[in-house]
Amino acid sequence: MNSTKDIIVGAVLALVVVMMVLPLPTVFVDLMIALNILISLILLMKSVYISEASDFNTLPTVILITTIFRLALSITTTRLILLNGDAGNIVSAFGEVIIQGNIVVGAVVFLIITVVQFIVITKGSERVSEVSARFTLDSLPGKQMSIDRDVSSGFLDADAGREARLELGRRSEFYAAMDGAMKFVKGDSIAGLVIMLINLVGGISIAVLYRGLTVGDAAVIYSILTIGDGLVSQIPALLISIASGTIVTRVSDGTSNNLGSSLFSDLTSNHTALYISATVVTLLAFAPGFPTLIFLSVGAIVIVPVYLSGSKPRRDSTEDEEDEKIWSEVIDRSVYIVAESLCDCEVEISTREYEKLQGKEFNEEILRIKDRMLSRFGYPFPRLKFSDHANMKDYNVVIKFNDIPDTRMPEVDLSAHTYYRIESRNILDGVEDYRFLPLSYVEGYIVYFEKGKSANPLPGEKPITFQDVLITLVEDSIMRNSGKLYTIEEAKGLMLKAAEHYSVVTAEIEKNLPLVSINNFLNHIISEKVPIVRFELLLNDTAKIVSSEKDPLAIAEKIRHRMAPYIVNFFISKYGGIPAYILDKSVTDLVKSHIVYIDDGPTISMPLDKVAEISTAIRKVQQNAMMMGEELILLAPTEIRYPFYSFLNARGLNHTMLATREIDSPQRLINRGVVKL
Template sequence: MKISDLSVLLGVILIIVMLVIPLPGWILSIFILTNISLALIVILVSMNMSEPLQFSIFPSLLLLLTLFRLGLNVSTTRSILSEADAGGVVATFGTFVIGGNPLVGFVVFTILVIIQFLVITKGSERVSEVAARFTLDAMPGKQMSIDADLNAGLINEQQAKNRREKIEQEADFYGAMDGASKFVKGDAIAGIIIVLINIIFGLIIGMMQMGMSFQEAISTYMQLTVGDGLVSQIPALLISTATGIVVTRVASEGNLGSDVTKQLLRFPKLLYIAAGTIFLFGLTPINFFLTTFIAGFLSFGAYWLSRTPKEDPVEQDLQEEAADSEQMKSPDNVVELLSMDPIEFEFGYSLIPLVDTNQGGDLMDRIVMIRRQLAIELGIVIPVVRIRDNIQLSPNTYQLKIKGNEVAQGELILDHYLAMIPGNDDGEIDGIDTTEPAFGLPAKWISEEDKDDAELSGYTVVDPPSVVSTHITEVIKQHAHLLLGRQETKQLIDHLKESYPILVDEVTPEPLSIGDVQKVLAKLLREQVSVRNLPVIFETLADFGKMTNDTDLLGEYARQALASQITKQYAQDERALKVITVAGEVEQMIADHVQYTEHGSYLALDPDSQQKIIRSVTEKVEQVSLQEETPIILCSPTVRMYIKQLLDRFFPNVVVLSYNELEPNLDVQSVGVVNVA
């Protein structure tokens, strides 16, 4: 445990000891001078604040100092009533103020207490209360200002986060400071009561137990009571004044001990002032050796702290933030403007409840789950989705961008449900006609009152957050190949190398570069084939990479190696797969028109033949769709990728498989044949 932490813990234990165990007068004198020194340091620090957060520990420190002062009151009261002695400091203060007239001393002390209680303490309490209310009322406006600066590009994400944390910390303080001010008020009341107790019971004890005369008892106990009150109320007055100056309380990252030592001793030069003040006390009848010792101790502490000056972390953060802000505004610095988020989700202002957790929005949590789900399904790490509002969009509209380009758009009505229309829609359910954004199915926006009726009628009813989550998921799946670059591929390879170092070394950097591997993986993702089974893909690349560097051909070999995965993907739990086959003459026609170059191969088919094939495919796909089956075209391995290239412009969602990509025990049922007749 650090010395700073231990010192505070020992201080609290010492206060408890003071409340229970009688202390000799010389120890009380040390504690009283220590109390005055701490009060001087606190008010000097509070008056030298340039930033409120520099003394954020003040409310907690206020509690400790108040408890310490009350402990001293209890100890001095015990000594005054039992021994008629509370140490040299108390006696000297009493003699100096009374000046031989107990009544005048009591009046002076009463005036001091009234000033503290009715002026300083009352005012500090009111300042804390009003500041707390005003700060909490201003929080929403400050948050909106930060969001506006962030959207305008004047600050970055980290600066916005720091500002939000600062606002939250200030709000936390003002609530705590309102309560902390009650400590000062209670301390003032306790001081008045303790003075009355010392005088009344001192007279009783002096006259009845010690045999003093009334004049002797009133002189002795009035002197001690006023001295005790002064050494207690002077530090309390200083702390009350500091309470009115310091109006900060934040949730600090450090513990109480480290924060007290850091922030209380933040200005080492101020310790010299406190040391000089204590030394001057030695010129009075107070023990000169004691005051000199404490003054010397404070001076040594100031010298030791000044040897290694530390820049204030809060002030340093503010300076860095100001420098960053000026740098952002500089016309010469436009490098950050070149950055582009891989995935962006923008929405109109009416859809803010989707992402606002205070209004029950859980879209951010859903996107986290989407990224986890797609990592399992696709085998790649989906980048973080940047979510922002866009006032240029219609209020109920949202859009999704991939690398700066809009790839999808949709519209939501938050107080409605989306009901997807079944095949036998009878029109009994009223609603706003629309299209389901993820799959393009006919649907209706219905009110919550019609939800149960729609479900009973066979409609599939989903809420708006589920609609947009499904849309985001499907769009990212369709564009996953665009999100996999060389850098992302390198990360996948490095992860694979941890478990299969020999396999990776056999594939890259020779015979295939990272770019070649990226093209193969992107080709698989483009056709919705997961690359999570990366060891099998690399085994294939290791086998065929030395034979060819044609990434299209290597992708076909990888698909065949993933036959079990592809079979399960489309056949699912059934052992039968309904497909549209390709006639032999069509396959032969395509094979005859493949052109091979040094950069790869491509299909060079005449337009008439292409139209015939497209027309036949269109007819067969429509027939399969009417049977509510997923259209799958099955052909030979040699022409699969060329048929896919041919159909991609017209039927991007039609699956094209080869015989080698299906397990031998799978029952394949043909529901149509593509021909050119």
């Protein structure tokens, strides 16, 4: 199909050459004139039904082709007029209709059409194209940086960012091409005037000198042909000029509305202006000598529709669209709620629970999670997908990152349990038979009771819904896996954004550290929940470190030490202190004796029986922490903190591990126990 279209375009260009070189029969010329008019009308209608200029990105090329086609057609008709005194039925008909027996009137009408096209429409469109091209190109670097910032801050994902850059490039190329294309239209107008003079003077001269006609007779014949030929060329050119002007003067309003919708929306948006205008026109009906009926009719045409539309309750269309969008995002199957970073997080929900979700409210809560992540930690938000599964047997909720299950929740069953969200564990004093949902990074606690054991286990507290539980689980899981969300794309965007305000510091870092290493050390600190909200502080510390240290892991550990107050502050605000389990000497000695150093940094390699022994000890304290509704926090010597953290994390033992030097005051520590073998 594409090859056929290419052949058609090639055939048109070949036809242009034939029309310039070879004499053609008048029937064929009439066909080409009709085709020229048809193409100009198509372009005019196309200009009305596009939402913004760059939607018709082939317009500059179309203007070039149609201009060449019209000039070739003018050459053909000029040859016929001068040789035969006959350029076909369409040319004669145009001339006779316009002149109607009066050559002067015909000439004046033709000149008016030409002047309107050349001075008004073409000149204005040319100026708009010129200014648009200049401002579009001047603003290109700033818009590119803005897109990079949106990608880095999580407002756009990589695919959307790439599409935005392509659209920006298409827009700039379009206006640059239109700046040149409007010169074709302007030149075509000038050529039309010149060809008209050639036809008139040349035709009269040939008729008098070679055909024996009088000057008067020759003037009548060739005036009709010349004006007709000029009109069949200038009217399509005028239509294309109007189409080009309509397109380049469009200002996008961010919607997909075409010209008619946007025009009527803008003109009728202010009823007061319409009432005043219609009143003035109506009053003119009573002025002496003015046609009363016509002015009253025009005034009524405006006032009646405006009055009727104003009497109906109106709702902002953008609100309707937003409501529809929000509801469809949740109710439709397998729909992305937000699409913002490169990593996917999928939340699978059993159908019976999925159908209970409240569309708009649910989506707003998800967006609040994003705001909390950015404000508290400065982390990107994942591309989040909610889907329902009718055949989920063992779980009501499964949260996956990169298709790997992270959180499975069989307990979320409102038919068997009652759930409460509490801010303090003190509320549970004297209460029995409760359990905590395991939460690590969400403030407060979720406790649940088996239904039937107590009619009102927590007086004064209101039970929460499945939707509330789900939102809390999603937030905690995203926070726990935030290190997986940070890619080289995000690291680059973050550095570009930082360079706008801290150019010297970012230049120093990039001079000493490649982007991959920057991303690696950011991954290290984010995976351990080191806040990067105060990114300028992190940049300053990093710039001091990278001059002498190039290893991403070592950089991350030094940054972590400097950012320690921000790390421990989160746990202090959540628990009132740092509820930690201290490693016994037997554990630290075992870990130290099995640390080995590889290219990626220190790691632990120990026999399977020792791995099982340590894992059992950690699971024991992990169960204790879960029973208290707390995250497992381990306190380890600085030299083994990172390798031991990675060792446990690789075995699915989720925890936070602090170094002893990161606790600036022993009074902040809440000793929950000792990890022993």
